[in-house]
Amino acid sequence: MSAQSSSGAPKKARWSTSKKVEARRGPSKPHRGQGPTAGRDERRPYTRDERSYADRGPRSESRDERGPRREFNRDERPERRPFNRDDRPQRGGFDRGERRPFDRDDRGPRSYDRGDRPQRRVDGDDRGPRSYDRGDRPQRRFDRDDRGQRSYDRGDRPQRRFDRDERGPRSYERGDRPQRRFGRDDRGPRSYDRGDRPQRRFDRDERGPRSYDRGDRGYQRADRSRTWTDREEREAMGLSVDVPAEAAPVEVGADNGFAALGLPTPLVERLARDGITTPFPIQQATIPDALAGRDVLGRGQTGSGKTLSFGLPLIATLAAGGKAAPGVVRSIILVPTRELAQQVSDALQPLVHVMGLRHKLVAGGMPYPPQIMALEKGLDVLVATPGRLKDLIDRGAADLSQVEVAVLDEADHMAEMGFLEAISEILDLVPGGGQRLLFSATLDRGIDTVVERYLSDPVTHETDPETASVETMDHHVLLIDPMHKKVITAEVANRTGRTVVFVRTKLGADRVALQLREQGVFAAALHGGLSQVQRNRVLTGFKEGTLPVLVATDVAARGIHVDDVSVVLQVDPPADHKDYLHRSGRTARAGERGTVVTLALPHQRRQMERLVEQAGVDVKPVRTAPGDPLLYDGVGARTPSGEAIEEGRYRRLVEGEPRPQRGHRRGGARYQPHGRRNERSFRGREDRGDRGGRDRSARRYDD
């Protein structure tokens, strides 16, 4: 069960990351039409300079009336030495010229953890019930009927903000206004040109790639010097770019089940080309209602085709209503993990395309410019993880005010603490009255709050019993001694076919994967502490068969589809029966057989018994130890070679094939255990080449 209660009792607000940032830096998102930057174009992301400028309010006179620029007459202002920071307290990482890796643990307690000042904004408990819980005023945004038509539906005034063409080119595209900081003619030589001081910040080589080149952080001006093809983007992210062999066009039979559901012919034909002609039960049940515009709650077993259940009616509905205008997002699909978002996006791609619509994946860990440019062009379907979407909304790059359909995949998970806040924030920006589709293999009361707030008159379809007890799945709970855990893990994981090993923590994933390799089982970890490129390489290797064993946190528990996973091994028991169902669902997909093995230490026995029963599985824990025939004959374990896997093989998987080295860089990028992420150039000082003042500031942080 989710931790959400449906009682309406005030819930303790959790810190979201954005709130943490806010607490540290002050509010980062002025609301539309207020705040110091109200007059600024709302859809253009901030630049760093612009923000501070805007805070000062509008300039009263034009440049000419004001005379020559003051700020560049240095002699008048000797106290201001913007480029010599040694005498100032160290502030942001960017200005220091080096950033520490984002390793939470080594920063010391955060201000909001120290408890040394009152938590004002974020402690839900002392704020009293939220307005939407009090029920003492009408919910305005979500009850469409009493508001009359939306302005953008009436068509009685020009659409100002979203019709790009009428506005002419964006200011940052025109290049016709003076660039403030870099218009140098009237300023005389810059300090860094005079050569009378050590150059600290502008020696590019010492600084590593610029943020806008790295693509791992905000776009200032989207990097228009290059455009990204989808293929280039996939390559850069370590994703497979193999184009699946396209099947020949197929006649759509009169008995085609998807045609019978009322889906448009191009969609039906495209599905038939891939041999998809008979809807699964969940699709059969939900597609007609979704096509009719109803809000739908859909529950079908893992691997039962939920993506098409919402994807097909979504695409059909959107195609019937035209195409996205520039800057417009017509539908959003929210997904809990990046990999699942990628999978959903890939699955819908040919279907979106065949209807002449546009779609884009917006998720963290990927470069901003392609996502921002796609949003500028307009999207019929936006597949997104919550964090990056919120980020792009905050930057003004994404506008949800014309979203017609919103989908929550893995809806119960998205309604849990930790996700709920972000999801609410996003759904609050979607106009009421549109269609909502919520899907998951486990839909429980935890989603009640979301349903009450965002859905109207939903129809529920539950096509399968909520149980992991599938005919084709064998379940084993092995009661083992802690000292045998490592060996038994290796023996079970060493089965033929692909194995997914689930652990509770990121560190545990790294550790178990290493232990498996040491014992001769080729395994790699997958968790949120890796860079997205590493995550993609590992998952791609697993899908393509170069990696037989994947050791994952629950990042891989939901939705991820890989063929021929013969075993799911739970080294750490799942947190609840829903997680048991989702983890189990990685095997026995599409009618294949599968085995689910859960290791339980003595103190976990009772918890496991209860949990398995809740999951609807009829198994009793069985005591076992290495050498027990049950392990080999019953579970299918095989003793591994014991000869350690060469670490180079592992590194090639995670880092890709070594590329030609440039410059005097030694050793190339190494695998960074989690905590050093995002390929951010993080090299030892000796690799950077020690020179000049750079080193003084570095030492303070390296020691």
Place this chain on the structure above:
DNA sequence: ACCATTT
């Protein structure tokens, strides 16, 4: 407490 979810 930890797993996800932006940098």
